[in-house]
Amino acid sequence: MVDRTSGVPAFRQVAADLRDKISAGAYPPGARLPSERDLVDTYGVSRPTIRQAVDALRVEGIVITEHGRGVFVKPTPSIRRLSRHRLSKEARARNQGAFLADAEAHGFKPSSTVKVRFESADDRAAGYLAVEQGEELTVRDRVMRADGAVVQLAVSRLPRRFTTGSAIEQVDTGPGGTYARLEEAGHVLGSYAEHVGARMPTPDEASALQLGQGVPVVTVTRVAYREDGVPLEMNDMVLSADRYELSYEWAAD
Amino acid sequence: MVDRTSGVPAFRQVAADLRDKISAGAYPPGARLPSERDLVDTYGVSRPTIRQAVDALRVEGIVITEHGRGVFVKPTPSIRRLSRHRLSKEARARNQGAFLADAEAHGFKPSSTVKVRFESADDRAAGYLAVEQGEELTVRDRVMRADGAVVQLAVSRLPRRFTTGSAIEQVDTGPGGTYARLEEAGHVLGSYAEHVGARMPTPDEASALQLGQGVPVVTVTRVAYREDGVPLEMNDMVLSADRYELSYEWAAD
DNA sequence: CAGTGGTCTAGACCACACC
DNA sequence: GTGTGGTCTAGACCACTGG
Incomplete structure (x- = not known):
């Protein structure tokens, strides 16, 4: 009472x-x-x-x-841990990129749907990619599935001048994925940065990711830099917070 | 209609x-x-x-x-970016630890309230710290404020055998904070790992962090390892997702 | 004061799950 | 069918804000 x-x-x-x-x-x-x-x-x-x-x-x-x-x-779901090592060159050599590397490590059957389009850089993209607003970008929209269930949405953006004539503008980027194609074109990867946040999902995201009620999403913006510090790619990822945990390790000093 | x-x-x-x-x-x-x-x-x-x-x-x-x-x-709040460099030895030498280093970099007035207690390791803590369940831990409960507003909750746990006799068991750990005291005791820091997730806040967290409606929290579990790989400390942090973004950078391969 | 959101009632009918 | 949650109504009164 x-x-x-x-x-x-x-x-x-x-x-x-x-x-x-x-x-x-x-x-x-x-x-x-x-x-x-x-x-x-x-x-x-x-x-x-x-x-x-x-x-x-x-x-x-x-x-x-x-x-x-x-x-x-609500039963507590099992958490999958994503480590930064998913981007190593060794992993790229073995397969088609970061997501498939993770799939292999965890034993689920991956699949993904990709759409390629072109758009001009907005404020935010221009900032991350260090280009002028309005510069043409190659955009790769990916929906990633594990054993059939959608687990991650990813939107990758690159200045189009880095991708013209490469398989990055095709649906199938070929072995090693986008990063392998960039290196073949002479853009050697130097470093990565990931910016991690969280928010409540939009209704679209909630249904696409089959999110449970009251589950936020983790957002990751990864920027890949060339050896000379020029940004090559930004990748906006959206993950279900109750199924993923991100792990980063680094040496002291 | x-x-x-x-x-x-x-x-x-x-x-x-x-x-x-x-x-x-x-x-x-x-x-x-x-x-x-x-x-x-x-x-x-x-x-x-x-x-x-x-x-x-x-x-x-x-x-x-x-x-x-x-x-x-809802107005979009300004996002504060926390970089992993907040843990550098140089920053430790200058002040009292990671939070104060961040405060200095961003120009707000920091303050914090600390409670020290002791408890025995539960399942999760035992896993992260590689100790037996039930081993005695030193626990430091911190509420961190920026210009008076609570911005972060942190619970730090260390095996008590690493802290007996040191200022880590005092409210004021002294210059450089917990990590400086560990190094003085011969535990040289070798690496860090951070595990990042998100979830909806408990009612207690929502009121403590003065969270807006519909705002999730970002959870970070940082583990500090000694040079030989022995875990020294785990730190569970809770942050408001609409005020913080975490950034990590690393070299390719 | 008037206008706002916050809470609550006592019903009603619908759609879905399970027997 | 029976029981479940999902939706909706037409009110009521309260607590807070601001002129």
Whole structure:
């Protein structure tokens, strides 16, 4: 039952009580909570109030709701760790690029859909690629799948003057992928930078990545630089935060 | 007006329409949306339905609501970039550790509150620190502020056998911080690893970090290794995703 | 004060899952 | 069918903001 004198909204009291019971183990991962109509009786509030409480737990990512079945404690999914070593030259030599290297290491069956297009550089792209706004870019839109499920969206952008005449402007870039083609054209890779953030997904991303309720996305912008420091490529990646963790290692000093 | 024959729930149609208008610039960042009661007239649905639509935009992080004032398009906050160079020995020599180095670089006034306690290693800590479960750990709980506002929560754990007798078990670790004290005790730092993820905040984190509605947190677990590869410290950090971006750079191959 | 969002009620009907 | 969550209504009162 809720305390109507405390000043704390009823739906928050219900949410807090359910949250406590879940973390205490009264409802273990995968367990079904009592039905919303049962909770109405338990707490003595109306159904919309119960739904408001359940919604709060849903956006926190603690529970998921399944139409016609019930409300369930969200099972903790397994986390796949992506290491920066996925970009080594050795890995490139063996296959078609970073994503396939990861697939091989983890034993899932990769596939991807690619669309190539051209656009002019906006403010942000111009900044990362150190080109003038409006310069023509080659854009590769990729949807990557593991065993059929979409796991990553990636948009790669390169100044078109680095890609004319190469397979980078084709759907299939050939063995070693984009980076191998760049090196063949005399652009030797010198360094990488990755900028990592997180945000809530757009509805499009949520459905494409089959994101669970209350799951943010991790965004990674990778910039590849030539040996002389000239930016060659920027790659905007979007990953499901409950399935991926990014790892970086470096020597002290 | 909503289309009652399309099968798409009314609140989703309203949310999609508002979302489109916002991204088209009809409501620029910071602008106030029409009041919920005006939207009731505009779309011809009840107020709870309008509220459901606004709630959806809120958890997407597109708008914020302010009691008694209105619904506003969320302004895009400035992003602070944290580079891995914040851990260089040079930076340590100058001040009291990683957070203060970052503060100095960005010109804000840092402060932090520290609590020291001891606990036995759980499953996860034992894994990262390569110790037996139950081994005694020194735990430093830090709340970091920039110009008074909480910007980061950090929990640092070290096997206690590396810290007995050192200032690491004191609130004030002295110049150069924990890492400087470890090196003085003969534990020369060899490398770091950071594991980066994201999730929705707990209610405690949301209030401590003064998180906006619909803003996830970025979690970073940093492990510091001795030259011989023995883990010395793990540091669990929680950051507001709309205020921070993490940057990592490395040489190709 | 008027206008705003925040909370809550007591229903109703629908769509989906499972027996 | 029965039970589940999903959606929606037409109100009500409260708490906060700002003139």
